[in-house]
Amino acid sequence: MAGETVITVVGNLTADPELRYTQNGLPVANFTIASTPRNFDRQAGEWKDGEALFLRASVWREFAEHVAGSLTKGMRVIATGRLKQRSYQDREGNNRTAIELEVDEIGPSLRYATAQVTRAASGGGGGGQSRPQVQQEEPWATPGSAAPDAWSAPGAGYGDDTPF
Template sequence: MKDQITIVGNIGSDPELRRLADGTPIASFRIASHERRYDQKTSSWVDGTPSWYDVSAFRSLGEHVLASVKRGQRVIVTGALTIRRWENGERSGTAAEIEATAVGHELRFGTTVYTASAPRREEPAPPPADAPDPEPVAAGAWAAPGAETPF
């Protein structure tokens, strides 16, 4: 089981897009998260040591990340955390990786404009010729496919 994590931090590298062999898009970027504390001796805010995370966002989330965020912006990332040990010759270390389920701008220090993308709809298979007619839907039923929600 992977741990779920939510972090707030600054993007350290512009997102890069790559694709799996089957064409699935993946946007990848690095994010730094650090603690801020007030230093009473200097009467100023001080940043702690940053923790760096590698973030991967798949499919439409990855495409939206690529179009929406860039290096230096402050974001919130939620996803599955994996801690991985690595070795490269004489060097070794630990990498923290997040498979993102949500990414968004952190709005305490700025604003953003949201643009909804058109939903991807697959055409349903036609019903068999001997299938009964579907039940009629009451007029104004907001749960009907394609209907506006009341809120």
């Protein structure tokens, strides 16, 4: 969407995501991502930490339940989303402004860890179809149904000569 600020942030969760429900029963998960830049100081010959950025983030609906059930404090994550500005009054009546990340996508960073992904039984983009049903409708998704590889047989396919 035009005019929205989209960013990607890599950092660690400062606490477990907090899952709550609105008055209408809509799930929302809130959490904070701490991102600390590291730069190599050539004079000292060592890595130095910069000033940490603590970015509040939120996810909604089924996505919120997935995040709350999958991510935990200390996990290194990669999140992409839109920055939103929110104005409010604090307890003393002072006007405040907060910048928050409305997360579009988030997952664990695999730089220093491994992960095993389990597909949810229903999803926003999948129309609620389970994987076995998709395999029945899409024969190309079934393992072993592919045609033999024409390039693997000697003399098959195309020659080494340039066609022009």
